[in-house]
Amino acid sequence: MPSIIKTISGRGIPVRGNDIDTDRIIPARYLRCVTFDGLGAYAFEDDRAQLKAQGKLHSFDDARFAGAKVLVANANFGCGSSREHAPQAIARWGVQAIIAVSYSEIFHGNCVAMGLPAVRVSQADSEALQSIIEADPKAEVILDIEVLKVSVAGKTFACQLGDGPRKQFLNGSWDALGELVEGLPQVKAKAAKLPYLNAFG
């Protein structure tokens, strides 16, 4: 049920790269499910396996970032498919907020609808934040949605969030369903007037 979300604080986890699409966040084979439960284990699975094969470590496999709550990404994060499985997998892994340069709109909308704040910073700040977290994985990242600031290791960065989503988090109305249901009488009135629902009369 909806609740007020003002600040998120916790350790950070970087995922570097522009245009990280939802197929990479959660490969399609894990969409063969009728519930989102358990998806967290498969977040970034193919990227993780690929890096492992090259003897490298994806941040989601890196013990230094275990238990992190704030994901820091770069531009056009979550592009591609509309699958809510992607933010659901990230959230079920343990992430409670995302900081990135930009998002695909559907991904961002999904995040808001789930109560997962996803704010924007400049490209330079996203990279600076990633470097800080990589250098000190224990540093606490604090995202304040009220004043739109990210602070970590004594540094502060401005961030952006649309006024609508910001209000939704601050007043706990990010789950729009309740309000939409309240509007049902007006919805019915609208339906009674739409040309294509009324024989174009």
Place this chain on the structure above:
Amino acid sequence: MPILPPLDGSHMSRNTLFDKVWDLHAIRTLPSGQSQLFIGLHMIHEVTSPQAFAWLRERKLTVAFPERSVATVDHIVPTENQARPYADGLAEDMMQAIERNCREFGIRLYQPGSGKQGVVHIVAPEQGLTQPGMTVACGDSHTATHGAFGAIAFGIGTSQVRDVLATQTMSMSRMKVRKIDVKGRLKPGVTAKDLILHILRVLSAKGGVGFAYEFAGEGIMSLSMEERMTICNMAIEGGARCGYINPDQVTFDYLKGREFAPTGAAFDKAVAFWKSIASSPDAEFDDVKTFDASAVEPTVTWGISPDQGIAVGEKIPAKESFAASEQPGIEEAYAYMGFKPGQPIAGTSIDVAFIGSCTNGRISDLRAAAEVIKKHGGMVKASVKAFVVPGSEAVKKAAEAEGLHEVFRAHGFEWREAGCSMCLAMNPDKLKGKQLSMSTSNRNFKGRQGSPEGRTLLASPAMVAIAALEGVVTDVRSLLEGGSVPPGRAG
């Protein structure tokens, strides 16, 4: 890089189709500042809906307008053996879930065998469900396809599927509108797919975030309805959540006689309404970009994002030709694809040829491929696995009535049942290892076609057909000498 404007930033457009359709469907401003928007047509498929129905049950809600939703199954259906229960138990569970959900909530479901099943974005237009002036939503990013009719159509997540089921509305912020003005006409051998791949290359995969794309100009209006769907289908690959084309006589002619299209006097009244929602001559846009259709060449992607395309005669670009912030992604693409800058794309050996998907799985796409095959006359190269997956049961039936399936089979292509198939490989059709597929679908993302290391080149049906026969990426215009009907422009 400057910070992009907030996603619900101010828009300036006026009197565009987008503005008119939005205003017609906006009900009220919610406390968040977003609009409660009525959704005229809601489509459902098996992958993104089960959780939405579960949430409805949890909250003891019902479906507000069950007759405004239509469901089909496409992503997980096998295209070889469709006998139930499916060999894949998880796929069978999903089928049973959508059957139960549609039964329980009174929603029309087009099942395999009904004659109306297929990829959701092919089915709704061919049934006449998608119409100009509607808002259309579906838990699938390629919902943008329906914009080809002059509808505002966008993909939504599962939480929003729940909202639409419960209220036939969703909470949404208005987008800005960018006009993509395409002058001139496509040259022979160049298709709508090449045009949209070219547009994506120029505007980038993220250039359209925050925008609705209006595709306009002679280069667009000279296209058939099916070609227009190919264009709008890939708006999302450019970051635009929806793309649309103003309705015209081509649109009205396509709709006439389809099952859910209005009939008799209502059709004429509908046409008047449809005309009224088109962008006005004095429409104002937030942004305009101009293209020249006659300059577009057959285009193939070489990388791991749909905007990484080049003309078939070009070489894989050097990373220096991209902005510094893009260069790590370009290097990643070289490494993943196993390509080097400076290498020509033509002549690249392929392992798999896939013709299908909501981008290019319609009858005119299959005709274009068959035309190339007949003109070429050869067989699929022994090293290539080639298969054709019609986008819907209706497309399959139409193709078989014309004998296209015999052309495909006689030249070594497999002919399958309708579904999404190897567009995203949730069914048994998957790449193996590092196989390189040339595909008429819309995404070349890492792992998209079912193998975590599998590789994809996106191209038109004509280009995929000739590559299957030659075994390598080939300029389809090589078949054009001697004239006659240019490939890819049939239908």
